[in-house]
Amino acid sequence: MPQDLHIHVSLEGQSLQLSSGGNLLESYPISTSRFGPGFEEGSFKTPIGAFQVCEKFGDDAPVHTIFRARHPVGLWDPAQRCDDDLVLTRILRLEGLDPANLNTYDRYIYIHGTNHEELLGTPASQGCIRMSNPDVIDLYAKTPLGTPVTISQSSPP
Numbered sequence: 001m002p003q004d005l006h007i008h009v010s011l012e013g014q015s016l017q018l019s020s021g022g023n024l025l026e027s028y029p030i031s032t033s034r035f036g037p038g039f040e041e042g043s044f045k046t047p048i049g050a051f052q053v054c055e056k057f058g059d060d061a062p063v064h065t066i067f068r069a070r071h072p073v074g075l076w077d078p079a080q081r082c083d084d085d086l087v088l089t090r091i092l093r094l095e096g097l098d099p100a101n102l103n104t105y106d107r108y109i110y111i112h113g114t115n116h117e118e119l120l121g122t123p124a125s126q127g128c129i130r131m132s133n134p135d136v137i138d139l140y141a142k143t144p145l146g147t148p149v150t151i152s153q154s155s156p157p
Contacts (some may be wrong), residue, residue, distance in 0.1 A: 005143065007053075007111075009129055009151040011037060011046065014121050016111070016129065018142060028139065029120040031130040036123070037153065039100050044126040047101040047109060051149040054095035054105065056140060063089050063133050067112070082115050085126050089113030089133040090140040094149060112136060 005025075008017045011032050018026040038045030057070045064076045067087045076086055092111040096104035107127065114120075114130035124130070129151075131139065 005147050007139075007143065007147060007149040009046075009149065010155040011048070011123070011151070011153050013155045014123065015155070016131065016139070018139060026138070026142070028131055028135045031114065031116070031120050031122060031124045032151075033125050033127045034123045035127075037151075039103065041103060041107060046125070046127050046129065046151065047096060047104050047107070048151045048153065049096065049098035049101045051094040051096055051101065051104060051151065053092045053111075053143055053145055053147045053149060055093040056091065056143075056145060057093070058090035058140065061089065063137065064113075064115075065089055067091055076115050078115070084115070086115040087112045087128070088115060088136075090136045092136075092140060092143060111139070 004021050006019050014030055016028045016030045033046040035045045037048045039047050061072055065072045066074050066076050094104050094109045096102045109128055111129045113133040113136040117132045
């Protein structure tokens, strides 16, 4: 993959765009916090600003692997209803780079797969950026550690 990758997350558009050199490579529907943007510990809000992918979890994990504390603990069965907010399939952990979002790492804000794919395109998460499981596998494979991430209210220019 190109070395000049960038991820842009739009709260307004509920989309994640992967670009290289200003050229759009992929666009994915996502779900950010149902509580809106924010930085406060325990707020369940999605932080905004500049970030980077600092850790990745789930190399070669089967689709629908359930993660707790970033460790695989089993598989979710899509045929079984589950209202919990599961962290599935892959995790890209974010580290905040702005003074206001430096607590992002300690807040465990991730880009991850979800068991609530039907809610993608609407704000419904507890702070993280939810993606469909096939999409997070695709993004994970294309995104090296250190990839810059911008989370903003609006869509990218």
